[in-house]
Amino acid sequence: MKRLIESVGIPRLLVGLFLLILFALAGFQRLPVKMLISSALVRIGMNGVLVLAMLPSIRAGLGLNFGLPLGVITGIVGMLVSLELRLNGLVGFFFALLVGILLSLPAGYLYGLLLNRVKGEEMMVGTYTGFSVVAGMCMFWLLAPFNNPEMIWVVGGRGLRVTIPISHRFGGVLDNLGKFSVGGIEVPVGLLAFFAFLCLVVYLFSFTRTGMAMKAAGMNPAFARASGVNVEKMRILGATQSTVLGAIGIIVYAQSLGFVQLYLAPLMMAFPAVAAVLLGGAGTSRATVFNAIAGVTLFQTLLTISLPVTQSVIGGDISEVAKLIISNGMILYALTRKEA
Amino acid sequence: MPSAATVLEMKGITKEFYGNPVLKRVNLDVKQGEIHGLVGENGAGKTTLMNILFGMPVIHETGGFSGQIVFDGKEFLPREPRQAMTAGIGMVHQEFMLIPGFSVTENIKLNREITKQNLLSKLFSRKLETLDMTTMAAHSRKAIDALDFEGIDEWASVAGMPVGHKQFVEIAREIDKENVRLLVFDEPTAVLTESEAAILLDALKRLALRGIGILFISHRLDEVLAICDRVTVLRDGEVVAERKAGETTVIELAELMVGRKMDGLRSLDGPKLLEAGEDVLVVENLIVNMPGERVKGVSFTVKRGEILGIGGLAGHGKLGIANGIMGLQPASGSVRFMGREIRLNDPVSALRAGLAFVSEDRRNIGVLLDETLEDNLVLTAVQVHGRFLRKAGPFTMRDAGSIWRHALETIKEFDIRTTGPKQVVRRLSGGNQQKVCIARAISLDPKLLLVSEPTRGIDVGAKQKVLEILYRLNREKGLTIIMTSSELGELRRICHRIIIMYDGKIAGILPPDASDAEFGLAMSGERSTERSGKHEATH
Numbered sequence: 051m052k053r054l055i056e057s058v059g060i061p062r063l064l065v066g067l068f069l070l071i072l073f074a075l076a077g078f079q080r081l082p083v084k085m086l087i088s089s090a091l092v093r094i095g096m097n098g099v100l101v102l103a104m105l106p107s108i109r110a111g112l113g114l115n116f117g118l119p120l121g122v123i124t125g126i127v128g129m130l131v132s133l134e135l136r137l138n139g140l141v142g143f144f145f146a147l148l149v150g151i152l153l154s155l156p157a158g159y160l161y162g163l164l165l166n167r168v169k170g171e172e173m174m175v176g177t178y179t180g181f182s183v184v185a186g187m188c189m190f191w192l193l194a195p196f197n198n199p200e201m202i203w204v205v206g207g208r209g210l211r212v213t214i215p216i217s218h219r220f221g222g223v224l225d226n227l228g229k230f231s232v233g234g235i236e237v238p239v240g241l242l243a244f245f246a247f248l249c250l251v252v253y254l255f256s257f258t259r260t261g262m263a264m265k266a267a268g269m270n271p272a273f274a275r276a277s278g279v280n281v282e283k284m285r286i287l288g289a290t291q292s293t294v295l296g297a298i299g300i301i302v303y304a305q306s307l308g309f310v311q312l313y314l315a316p317l318m319m320a321f322p323a324v325a326a327v328l329l330g331g332a333g334t335s336r337a338t339v340f341n342a343i344a345g346v347t348l349f350q351t352l353l354t355i356s357l358p359v360t361q362s363v364i365g366g367d368i369s370e371v372a373k374l375i376i377s378n379g380m381i382l383y384a385l386t387r388k389e390a
Numbered sequence: 391m392p393s394a395a396t397v398l399e400m401k402g403i404t405k406e407f408y409g410n411p412v413l414k415r416v417n418l419d420v421k422q423g424e425i426h427g428l429v430g431e432n433g434a435g436k437t438t439l440m441n442i443l444f445g446m447p448v449i450h451e452t453g454g455f456s457g458q459i460v461f462d463g464k465e466f467l468p469r470e471p472r473q474a475m476t477a478g479i480g481m482v483h484q485e486f487m488l489i490p491g492f493s494v495t496e497n498i499k500l501n502r503e504i505t506k507q508n509l510l511s512k513l514f515s516r517k518l519e520t521l522d523m524t525t526m527a528a529h530s531r532k533a534i535d536a537l538d539f540e541g542i543d544e545w546a547s548v549a550g551m552p553v554g555h556k557q558f559v560e561i562a563r564e565i566d567k568e569n570v571r572l573l574v575f576d577e578p579t580a581v582l583t584e585s586e587a588a589i590l591l592d593a594l595k596r597l598a599l600r601g602i603g604i605l606f607i608s609h610r611l612d613e614v615l616a617i618c619d620r621v622t623v624l625r626d627g628e629v630v631a632e633r634k635a636g637e638t639t640v641i642e643l644a645e646l647m648v649g650r651k652m653d654g655l656r657s658l659d660g661p662k663l664l665e666a667g668e669d670v671l672v673v674e675n676l677i678v679n680m681p682g683e684r685v686k687g688v689s690f691t692v693k694r695g696e697i698l699g700i701g702g703l704a705g706h707g708k709l710g711i712a713n714g715i716m717g718l719q720p721a722s723g724s725v726r727f728m729g730r731e732i733r734l735n736d737p738v739s740a741l742r743a744g745l746a747f748v749s750e751d752r753r754n755i756g757v758l759l760d761e762t763l764e765d766n767l768v769l770t771a772v773q774v775h776g777r778f779l780r781k782a783g784p785f786t787m788r789d790a791g792s793i794w795r796h797a798l799e800t801i802k803e804f805d806i807r808t809t810g811p812k813q814v815v816r817r818l819s820g821g822n823q824q825k826v827c828i829a830r831a832i833s834l835d836p837k838l839l840l841v842s843e844p845t846r847g848i849d850v851g852a853k854q855k856v857l858e859i860l861y862r863l864n865r866e867k868g869l870t871i872i873m874t875s876s877e878l879g880e881l882r883r884i885c886h887r888i889i890i891m892y893d894g895k896i897a898g899i900l901p902p903d904a905s906d907a908e909f910g911l912a913m914s915g916e917r918s919t920e921r922s923g924k925h926e927a928t929h
Contacts, residue, residue: 257788262765263773272755276718276747277770278738336760 059331061383065348065376072355079362084234086355092225093350095241096306097322101346102245103295104327105252108337110288111268111281112165114327114381117176117289118320119184120161121296124153129301129310130210133219134198140227142220143305150297158293162286173334173385177320184317191312214310221308244302248295253339264288268335299323325349325377328384352376394422396460397572397603398443398479403457405438405449405627410847412438413455413627420572420603425594427614427635428607430624431647431703431876436607439624440574444474444481462571478571480564482578488556490549495523495530497548498563504529533562537593554586561590565597572603579613591617609703611640611914623647644910647703667694670870671838676723678707678714685710686894687723692838692872697864699885699902700874703913707894708874709750712840716740716747718755727838741774746836748827750843750874756827757815764797764811766826771833800829804859821852828859839863842874857884878909 055063076083100118107115128150132142161179168175192209196202201214215221227240255261267274267284274281300319304310327337330345356372398420405413413435420426430436441448442455445468449455459466461477468474474481488497504526505511505519530544539558542551548559557578564573575594579587594617598604608614614621615635623631623646631646671692678685685707692698702708714721717737725732733739740747749755757766768778772788778796780789797811804825808818815826824844831839841860845853861884863869875881881888882902890897892915900908 254785254787259772259776259779259786259788262769262788266758266761266769266773269758269760270754272751273758275737276716276749276755278741278774280738 061329061380062331062344062348065329065352069348069352069355072352072359075363076355076359079359081358081362086358088236090351090354091236092238092241092306093354094347095224095238095245096303097299097326097350098245098343098346099248099295099302100299100319100323101326101330101342102248102252102339103292103299104323104332105337105339105342106264106288106291106295108327108332108335109256109268110264110285111271111335112176112285112288112292113173113334114320114324115176115289115292115296116173116320116324117161117179117183118292118296118323119180119316120157121154121293122300122316122319123183123187124157124293125150125297125300126304126310126312126316127153128297129216129304130194130196130201130214133201133214133216133310134196136198136219138219140220140223143223143301146220146301147298150301151294154294154297155290158290159286161293162289165289166282166285180320181317184314188313210312212311212313212315214312215308216304216310217308221305223305224302225306241302241306248298249339249343252295260284260287321381322349322373322377325380328380329376332384334384349376394424395463396421397424397462398605399458399460400439400443401458401460403439403442403455403459405435405442405455407452411627413442415457416624416627416629418622418629420605421619422571422603423598423601424620425598425604425606425618427618427621428605428624429609429611429614429621429643429647434624434647435627436624437576438627440481440576440607443468443479443574444471445469446471475567476569478567478569480567480570480573482557482560482564482573482575488548488559491547493545493547494534494542494559494562495527495544497559498530498533498544498566499526500563502567529566530562533566534558536565536596537561537589538596539589539593554582557582557586557590561593565602570602572605573597574605574607576607577609578606579608579610587613609705611643614643615640640914641907641910644914645906647913667696670694670728671872672724672726673711673715674724674726676711676714676721676725678710678719678721680707680710680713680719683707683710683713684894685714685721685891688889688891688894688896690889690896690899692870694870695864695868696886697860697871697873697884699881699888700872700891701876701878701881701888701909701913702891702897704876706891708876708889708891709842710894711891712747712842712872712874713749716745716840718747718749738774741770741834744835744837746770746831746834746839748824748831748839748841748844750846752820752823752827752847757823757830759816760814762812763801763806763808763815763818763826764793766815767797767800767830767833768793770830771835774834796833800833804829805855819848819852821848821855824848824852824856825859828856832863836869838870838872840872840874843876844873845875845877845880853880860884878913 073083076086103118103121104115107113129146131149132146137145164179165172165175194210196210201210203209203211224241224244225238229236229238229240256265263274263279264284264287266277267279267281268288271281326345326349327342328345329349330341330343332341332345353373396419400416400418403413403416404411416435416439428436443459447470450469461479466477489500492500504522506522508520511519527544534542534544537558542555542558548556564570578590582590591613594604594606606614606618618635621633621635621638621643622629623643625647669691673691674689675687676685677687682705688711700708700711710719713719714734715725717735717740721734723734725734727743727745730743732743753759758769771777772779778789778793779786794811800806801808801811806822806825806829808822815823818826828841828844844856844860848856857880860871860873864871873881873885885902888900888902890900890909890912892913897915898912900912
């Protein structure tokens with residue numbers, strides 16, 4: 051029993067128990083539990099890739115990627131280009147992916163160069179890199195030469211809107227792909243399959259020669275160097291992969307949400323992802339695909355179910371507060387805990 | 391001063407760190423006005439002994455110590471450094487503990503300021519009293535003058551001072567404390583120029599005349615003999631000798647420090663000498679800028695099939711050589727291996743050429759503590775030679791099958807005590823981790839193996855095993871080995887030739903059967919020997 055608790059970890063155990071209580075309460079309050087599960091599945095799929103983006107960064111020894119908004123921004127630009135060309139459905143989605151990835155590659159590379167100059171301070175510098183890029187892009191959104199009236203302000207006819215609806219373009223393409231319903235629970239097969247595919251890619255990468263080198267560089271740079279690994283290069287690669295996954299992640303996220311959110315929306319994008327992977331059992335220097343999957347599942351299910359339950363029990367909405375407490379508490383917990 | 395009162399007496403001091411005994415029933419006493427030398431190799435326990443005397447927190451966090459300390463006739467059990475200071479024990483540190491932006495006076499008087507009353511302090515609290523800079527400066531001047539060192543202005547800022555001057559400020563601070571009865575100097579001359587060192591030693595003698603007891607720790611044996619009254623030699627946590635300075639020699643001290651320790655190890659016999667093979671490694675004028683282990687230009691050759699030992703006291707550059715050759719520390723000079731130039735400062739070049747390295751820093755460079763045994767074994771081979779991989783479409787993946795088989799073979803061959811290839815290396819004992827390090831290097835199929843401190847921090851049984859492994863690799867498989875170790879005993883048991891380093895240079899190349907005195911001389915840098923025995927050594 052003790053060993054079981056140790057292998058699952060106390061944070062996951064507590065959150066798991068809390069989840070069970072919430073589900074019991076939901077049943078007790080005659081809430082539509084099946085609907086809640088369906089929407090939890092969607093939220094797992096839509097946030098999953100953003101959480102997965104933490105892995106390359108942690109493995110390359112850069113810690114948690116608080117600079118995730120950088121990748122998010124490139125993904126958003128990818129979507130905007132796709133929207134500007136008025137592409138629809140899967141074509142629009144994959145075109146957005148293509149442009150997003152192409153932009154995130156150089157962005158991630160430069161980010162990696164930056165992080166190589168601030169060894170030991172990656173997470174702090176990453177946070178402010180993210181913040182600065184988001185702030186800087188606010189000007190770009192106003193001045194960007196996009197002309198599709200769906201995207202720009204109606205009054206004045208210049209500058210991009212704060213939220214751009216995409217449901218008639220490629221919104222929900224993954225969610226609805228092969229969706230089926232079993233016992234009243236809707237399963238977004240396309241969305242989950244896409245997430246699973248990326249998980250597999252990240253998983254398999256860790257068994258390649260480069261993947262092993264990156265892991266060694268992250269665990270112990272001195273050892274890696276003595277084993278003929280170019281540590282700087284591995285760190286840049288980790289930053290780049292993380293940024294690329296961030297770009298993919300936001301596109302998946304937006305197609306589920308049905309909107310592209312600009313301006314300050316990406317500012318805090320890193321925090322729920324960071325919290326989720328930590329909740330899943332990752333540390334600042336080691337993380338597995340399992341950590342990412344377990345984390346996003348626990349975290350997003352919790353968020354989905356806490357809102358209606360608390361509303362019906364207490365009569366008020368504490369879900370936003372709960373989200374802040376859990377995500378920031380999780381981050382604080384993980385960062386203060388000394389790695390063994 | 392035979393009749394002088396004893397200032398400090400440490401009796402039967404025993405200390406363990408996590409079951410590792412580092413001090414075994416150490417006795418030490420210092421009399422009033424006596425300069426007492428404390429010598430021993432790094433790791434002999436000098437620092438731990440001083441930490442106990444000063445009540446450093448690290449001692450009590452690790453379970454305290456047993457034994458008794460008597461200071462000034464009273465039992466003394468310091469729990470924190472402040473207690474040692476109030477009792478009258480001063481310490482001059484190897485690293486300076488001075489505030490750069492403060493003046494000499496401010497540093498000397500820090501936390502012991504002399505103050506005057508003023509209006510505010512009368513109204514509120516003594517903490518608001520004005521500093522009496524004039525008196526403080528006068529005191530500082532007096533302390534500096536007591537050292538007979540005029541080069542320091544009491545008003546000068548400490549930042550940017552030459553290290554020698556900082557050292558004097560540090561000492562001045564200690565002697566300015568009025569109740570000081572015992573001063574501990576930890577390697578005080580290590581950073582000084584020769585003339586500064588001479589002044590310092592004179593100052594120490596004068597301090598002793600004032601009746602202060604002095605404990606003098608140094609690696610420079612000639613200095614120790616020049617100023618000390620008595621010398622205590624520590625080796626492996628034990629006092630091996632206490633000598634009157636007039637009745638011993640540098641050679642004897644060096645011998646005592648190094649000692650021929652057998653640790654109950656079996657001796658490894660076999661063909662000690664080979665028919666001279668050709669030179670495989672030619673090192674010319676190698677300079678390595680490794681912190682604490684600088685190499686200041688060495689040239690030597692390694693013959694095919696031999697074990698070349700590198701020994702010497704800590705800090706004299708023996709560890710720098712292997713790290714320099716392997717490209718892990720900034721180096722210059724020329725290293726040729728089997729006719730091919732090895733690019734320095736580039737680990738890949740050395741690894742590709744067929745060199746493999748077992749680092750002295752096992753836990754940091756030797757193993758990935760949180761990685762499995764099997765991945766530890768093959769990681770370098772995967773990266774350097776692309777072995778243990780298989781093609782999977784366009785990708786090269788780790789070949790789980792061959793890695794597993796290799797790990798099983800290695801575990802058997804090196805007798806690694808483990809639950810299996812998937813065990814995390816952190817869970818292995820130190821000796822088994824060391825076997826993993828060597829096995830990882832061997833997994834590269836090296837033509838030349840460099841091992842540094844292969845038996846540091848492992849128990850006797852594992853030591854024997856590790857030495858046997860090296861011996862077997864050399865005698866059975868003909869592997870050429872460069873072995874660096876601070877334990878002369880083990881070098882003499884398996885090496886064909888032994889280089890002794892002193893002050894970053896080669897002090898001598900000796901055959902393993904040279905006398906203790908010869909090794910002692912070379913290690914203390916008393917003369918540059920070049921006795922090459924049956925081998926012709928290139929220098």
